[in-house]
Amino acid sequence: MSKLDLTAIRAKIDDVDTQIQTLITQRANLAKEVAQAKYAEEKQPNFYRPEREAEILRQVIQRNQGVLPDETLTLIFQEIMSACRAVQKPIVVAFLGPAGTYSQTAVFKHFGHSIQTIAAQTIEDVFHEVEIGNAEYGVVPIENSTEGGVNQTLDCFVKTTLKVCGEIDLPIHHCLLAMTQDRSSITRIYAHQQSFAQCRAWLNANMPSIERITVNSNAEAARRASNEIGTAAIAGETAAEIYHLHVLSAHIEDHVHNTTRFVVLGKQDIPATGQDKTSLYLSLPNKMGSLYHLLECFVKNAINMSKIESRPSRQTAWDYVLFVDIEGHIQDTTVSKAIQELQAQTAVVKHLGSYPRVLR
Numbered sequence: 001m002s003k004l005d006l007t008a009i010r011a012k013i014d015d016v017d018t019q020i021q022t023l024i025t026q027r028a029n030l031a032k033e034v035a036q037a038k039y040a041e042e043k044q045p046n047f048y049r050p051e052r053e054a055e056i057l058r059q060v061i062q063r064n065q066g067v068l069p070d071e072t073l074t075l076i077f078q079e080i081m082s083a084c085r086a087v088q089k090p091i092v093v094a095f096l097g098p099a100g101t102y103s104q105t106a107v108f109k110h111f112g113h114s115i116q117t118i119a120a121q122t123i124e125d126v127f128h129e130v131e132i133g134n135a136e137y138g139v140v141p142i143e144n145s146t147e148g149g150v151n152q153t154l155d156c157f158v159k160t161t162l163k164v165c166g167e168i169d170l171p172i173h174h175c176l177l178a179m180t181q182d183r184s185s186i187t188r189i190y191a192h193q194q195s196f197a198q199c200r201a202w203l204n205a206n207m208p209s210i211e212r213i214t215v216n217s218n219a220e221a222a223r224r225a226s227n228e229i230g231t232a233a234i235a236g237e238t239a240a241e242i243y244h245l246h247v248l249s250a251h252i253e254d255h256v257h258n259t260t261r262f263v264v265l266g267k268q269d270i271p272a273t274g275q276d277k278t279s280l281y282l283s284l285p286n287k288m289g290s291l292y293h294l295l296e297c298f299v300k301n302a303i304n305m306s307k308i309e310s311r312p313s314r315q316t317a318w319d320y321v322l323f324v325d326i327e328g329h330i331q332d333t334t335v336s337k338a339i340q341e342l343q344a345q346t347a348v349v350k351h352l353g354s355y356p357r358v359l360r
């Protein structure tokens with residue numbers, strides 16, 4: 001390519017950039033108008049509207065016929081919406097900190113970077129920050145494709161009045177991180193219990209006799225490994241950058257498709273989008289056929305169940321509660337009918353939230 005060609009193409013790029021910038025500014029001004037319209041309707045409106053954001057992102061994917069993958073375009077539009085939201089009012093999101101956790105990555109993936117964040121110390125604290133209004137939303141891990149349900153999160157749902165407003169899928173790739181580059185000098189590994197479980201086979205094969213110490217989060221593990229000689233942490237690459245650690249081994253998770261599903265906690269009910277999910281908490285009477293009748297309510301109403309998980313009720317020994325995810329929205333007639341039928345036969349049915357299904 002001649003120098004002239006390059007100059008000419010760059011001039012075209014400058015031209016396109018000018019148009020993009022003008023259009024983004026135009027969009028941000030429209031978002032300000034939306035804010036005024038919302039204030040005219042309500043005194044304290046919600047500026048974050050997941051149902052509208054899901055609709056915009058689905059349109060982006062539908063329109064896409066170009067060279068950029070759907071995920072790339074989605075990320076760009078998520079950042080644009082994040083910036084437009086911040087023009088209206090910056091939202092505050094709590095997550096399981098410190099900086100560098102997978103939860104923080106999930107927060108930015110979903111809300112973009114134009115937000116304020118609170119790094120909470122535990123999953124319970126994330127719920128608490130939202131409950132007392134320090135944060136408008138919270139992001140917590142709920143299940144992992146290798147290890148199953150995150151019990152601390154499920155247990156918090158028993159007591160909370162918060163709603164699930166959204167879900168986030170995040171592929172998880174673990175690394176072994178340390179100050180040293182010499183793996184043989186490591187005598188202790190820090191990690192979150194879920195990360196130890198997701199890397200069990202790798203650890204047993206590669207570091208069988210090294211002490212394993214469970215901490216509250218992966219980033220906390222990385223922070224400790226950056227302060228203590230002879231220690232390593234299991235965490236992601238973001239934590240390696242933040243805590244200036246070497247990656248001794250990458251991709252140490254036992255399953256290549258290792259993915260964690262996070263949920264967004266909030267106080268608002270989300271309108272239906274046509275592609276939704278509903279999360280329920282159920283307490284079944286301890287009698288014959290209970291589970292059979294539960295399944296029957298969904299099958300009869302042609303509702304697909306995407307998850308069922310049981311946890312001890314913590315009220316009585318050997319008494320269990322169920323966490324169920326179904327396709328559809330509580331406003332869909334089939335879903336509300338199934339829930340009414342369930343209520344007629346189970347002790348407790350708590351609607352944890354209906355929200356847009358993640359794009360998979």
Ligand SMILES: O=C(O)C(=O)C[C@]1(C(=O)O)C=C[C@@H](O)C=C1
Binds near residue numbers: 047
């Ligand atoms: O449509 C709205 O309600 C808006 O506030 C605009 C907008 C956007 O940027 O498109 C911004 C924030 C909402 O979460 C959804 C969409």
